[in-house]
Amino acid sequence: MPPTLEARAPAPATTRGAGHRLASLTVRGKDRPGIVAAVGSVLGEHGANIVSLDQYSDDPLGGAFFQRTVFGLDHLTAVLPAIEDGLRRRLAADFELEFALRDLSVPQRVAIFASKSDHCLLDLLWRHRRGQLPVTVAMVISNHPDTAEEVRSFGIPFFHVPSCGPDKSAAEAEHLRLLRGNVDFVVLARYMQILSADLIEQLGVPIINIHHSFLPAFVGAGPYARAKERGVKLVGATAHYVTADLDEGPIIEQDVVRISHADSAADLRRRGADVERAVLTRAVQWHSEDRVLRHGNHTIVFA
CATH class of the missing domain: 3.40.50.170 (Formyl transferase, N-terminal domain)
Known part of the structure; x- marks a missing residue:
């Protein structure tokens, strides 16, 4: 019998009890004022706590912009779709940015x-x-x-x-x-x-x-x-x-x-x-x- 492909996941990333998990958000696109504020605003609306934030622009005057944010939130699985919808409205529509959102407890x-x-x-x-x-x-x-x-x-x-x-x-x-x-x-x-x-x-x-x-x-x-x-x-x-x-x-x-x-x-x-x-x-x-x-x-x- 061939070996099965059962997942052996490490323990979930937690900071404050079983319901509190971490997620990563990466953003990329053309640099313009207000991107970081928009990200923070959407996350803040859902009670997320930003754990770390890194950003880089290869030219502040309209160059390429990149950002990685890690945030923590209670009951992340339930709230993540709403956060994704908010990011889509603010980042994709208002700033024409691409983004990726992932629950870090799922390896x-x-x-x-x-x-x-x-x-x-x-x-x-x-x-x-x-x-x-x-x-x-x-x-x-x-x-x-x-x-x-x-x-x-x-x-x-x-x-x-x-x-x-x-x-x-x-x-x-x-x-x-x-x-x-x-x-x-x-x-x-x-x-x-x-x-x-x-x-x-x-x-x-x-x-x-x-x-x-x-x-x-x-x-x-x-x-x-x-x-x-x-x-x-x-x-x-x-x-x-x-x-x-x-x-x-x-x-x-x-x-x-x-x-x-x-x-x-x-x-x-x-x-x-x-x-x-x-x-x-x-x-x-x-x-x-x-x-x-x-x-x-x-x-x-x-x-």
Whole structure:
């Protein structure tokens, strides 16, 4: 029998008893006076308490405006539709802004893709089990069976979907069968396969990838060995959203660590793996908390 896709949600975010929950509101559009006041007015009409508010404008004189607000409210589920209606009337109609409203006590569902390298995969699962990532891990999909037992030890469904050769249509059809309706976003935790543009479009949810920051200078196999030969002084990692253009999607997070001539290629791989884990964790957490707003081919991150 295949494993089921039962949700294992962390405890709801609360601040004042069982009925008090937190919600996130993200707003984007053309900057103009009165936006922040309008948001505060709608939330205040319903007795919401603003816990945090971050905003950014790339040009105060008619540029692009972005805002993330977290607010708390008793009986949030019952009141949220009225808040959404009020925001639609004030923000969409009066200011022509787009907005997204979400109950933060309902974690986003994520599928993790992995291959043989398990450092990013197991780090995410460990942090999830300890309550450090506000997500529900719906499943792990891998093109190799190597990590099946370790994944299942976390109580997470594992699916082995082989993907080899130029024709990946059968594998991608299975991916879509497993994912559709079951996940809100996907994480590629060192998944060493390229997703087709057709799969990305049909899946229709954000996809986060992690890779070493040697691209494009050390693209392909054995990047750390070639970086050692070149005498690099920094190694790092980049987490970004996946688009049809390979490794060209909007960057969410990056980091580096200094190395020296005395470090071997194995040292570089080990230290690079540490950075990859940290960078991917931050990207997944920020995305799951609605802190990342995409704008063209870059991001605004309210970290």
